[in-house]
Amino acid sequence: MKRTGAVLLAVFAVLLPARGQDPRIDWNGYIQLRAQSNFEDYTAFSLRRLKLWVHSAPAFSEHWSFKVQTTFTGAAHEKFFLQDVKAGYKTGLVSFDLGQFVPAYSLERFQHDYLLPSIERAVVINKLIPNGTLGVRDVGVQANISNKNKTILSSLGIFNGYGILDYRFKNTGFMITHKTDLHIQLQRYSLQAGYSLQYRKAEDLKIPFVL
Numbered sequence: 001m002k003r004t005g006a007v008l009l010a011v012f013a014v015l016l017p018a019r020g021q022d023p024r025i026d027w028n029g030y031i032q033l034r035a036q037s038n039f040e041d042y043t044a045f046s047l048r049r050l051k052l053w054v055h056s057a058p059a060f061s062e063h064w065s066f067k068v069q070t071t072f073t074g075a076a077h078e079k080f081f082l083q084d085v086k087a088g089y090k091t092g093l094v095s096f097d098l099g100q101f102v103p104a105y106s107l108e109r110f111q112h113d114y115l116l117p118s119i120e121r122a123v124v125i126n127k128l129i130p131n132g133t134l135g136v137r138d139v140g141v142q143a144n145i146s147n148k149n150k151t152i153l154s155s156l157g158i159f160n161g162y163g164i165l166d167y168r169f170k171n172t173g174f175m176i177t178h179k180t181d182l183h184i185q186l187q188r189y190s191l192q193a194g195y196s197l198q199y200r201k202a203e204d205l206k207i208p209f210v211l
Contacts, residue, residue: 024060028053030114046074048119053084063089067101083137097142097157100164104142104155104179105130105196130177130198133207134163138175154180161202173202 029052037043053069060066069084086099102109108125131138140159146152161175162168181194 024057026055026057028055032114032119034119047072049073049113051113063091065090093146093148095144097144098140100137100139101142102137103130103140103157103159103175103177104144105177105198106179107181107192107194109136130175130200131163134205135165137164138162139164140175142177151183152180153183154178161200162205173200173205175200175202 029050031047032049034046034048035044036046050072051069052071053067055067056065065088067084067086067088069082071081071083072079073081082100084099084101086097086101088098089096104110106125106129108121109129113119129136138159138161140157142155142157144153144155146154155178157177159175159177160168160171161173162171176199178197179194181192184191
């Protein structure tokens, strides 16, 4: 019954924009199903990922924006999980993000889930991301700047450093992230390169994978 309700909610969210809703707000969602079989004595089906999100449209505000995103997956015991709660402010070529979201770090981390051919991200990406074992996302503020043609984008953020799976009222740590991307368009092809840096100070925090 719980799954049926989630699927119906996802379909409803996808159909909302087609029904003439408020042009200041957009609703989106998608579902990914997984099937496994050895073609002999094992067959399994699972709901790998159901995502729903609502965010501001261009008509919402000239400077302000927001995004709220939740996910539902069988891997998390069929529970809804609040992923993003983010407010944004933009003026000229500079923008700011505030709330709970994925820190700007690495390239593949920001590739949409539904575009991944194997459904799952590469293991090395999950290990290198600053909060890969702590929920990927973190709570903090991030500043972004780009040039006019968007060929260079640079971000600098400061976060609480403990991810979102373990909230601590007495937090004595922090995490600073920095990422710069270079985008070059070559007729039918495009080239993207960049680097990511991170500094973290933490106490009583177990990080099993560190490069």
